[in-house]
Amino acid sequence: MRAHMMAGREIVVCHTREGVFALDSVCTHAHARLCEGRLRATRLVCPLHGASFDIRDGRVLGPPAEVPLATHQVRVTDGTVEVALSGPAPV
Numbered sequence: 383m384r385a386h387m388m389a390g391r392e393i394v395v396c397h398t399r400e401g402v403f404a405l406d407s408v409c410t411h412a413h414a415r416l417c418e419g420r421l422r423a424t425r426l427v428c429p430l431h432g433a434s435f436d437i438r439d440g441r442v443l444g445p446p447a448e449v450p451l452a453t454h455q456v457r458v459t460d461g462t463v464e465v466a467l468s469g470p471a472p473v
């Protein structure tokens with residue numbers, strides 16, 4: 383996992399056997415940095431209270447988070463990862 387700032391927003395890029403995925407790096411529960419969490423296959427676990435998210439679509443897999451993460455389109459071109467942000471940053 384790597385975190386990057388894009389347009390004032392922290393994005394976490396996850397490289398897995400299933401591909402490369404990009405999501406907002408701020409947990410929807412209480413704003414922990416998910417880039418400091420653990421990645422197990424396609425499950426991203428928050429380092430603060432343990433909520434987990436599916437990095438493929440951002441859905442919540444485990445509490446206490448209830449709101450999914452924003453996901454972003456990824457394209458890999460000649461080894462370069464390109465991310466297209468989707469929508470505005472959450473408030």
Ligand code: FES
Pocket residue numbers: 409410411412413414428429430431432433445446447
């Ligand atoms: S801040 Fe992520 S689960 Fe609480």
